[in-house]
Amino acid sequence: MAFDFEATLAKADNIIMDTFGNVSVYIGESTDAIRAIFDDPMSKSALSAGGQIEYANCELSAKSHDVATVQRRTNLKLVFDKTKITLSYIVENVYPDGSGMTRIVLEKNNGNQQRIPTLQY
Incomplete structure (x- = not known):
């Protein structure tokens, strides 16, 4: 019998989400929640002239198939x-x-953000 790496990886992802999942996520106007892991790590950047800046980037980790429709x-x-x-x-x-x-990677929604960025790329 051949080893099914993809099935084993999917089982591991399920165990990780069951163990560490700490948030229910509703995408857009959906009423169906998915499970995810929320993290709010603090980061520091050093300034060349001295000093540092601290900032937090909130992040979610989720199963790719659960967030396939999520985009910027x-x-x-x-x-x-x-x-x-x-x-x-x-x-x-x-x-x-x-x-x-x-x-x-997330940013807080204060209700003032535009759905379409104002900067042209």
Whole structure:
């Protein structure tokens, strides 16, 4: 019997999400939630003239097939497991890892962001 790497990887992703999933995510206007892992890491950047800047980029990790429709500027509603607090975010960038998981960088949705960026690329 041949080893099914893809099936084993999918099982591992399910175990990771069941163990570490800490937020229910509603994509756009959907009423169906997906499970994800929310992380709010603090980053520091050193300035060449001295000093540093601290900033936080909120991130989600989710199964790629669950977030296949998510793209830049998509609205997400997150309901946190422990507190049941609901917060709104807009997707800043999407980074599929090629192995079944996707990392999504978020920015807080204060209601003033435009769906279409004003900068022309």
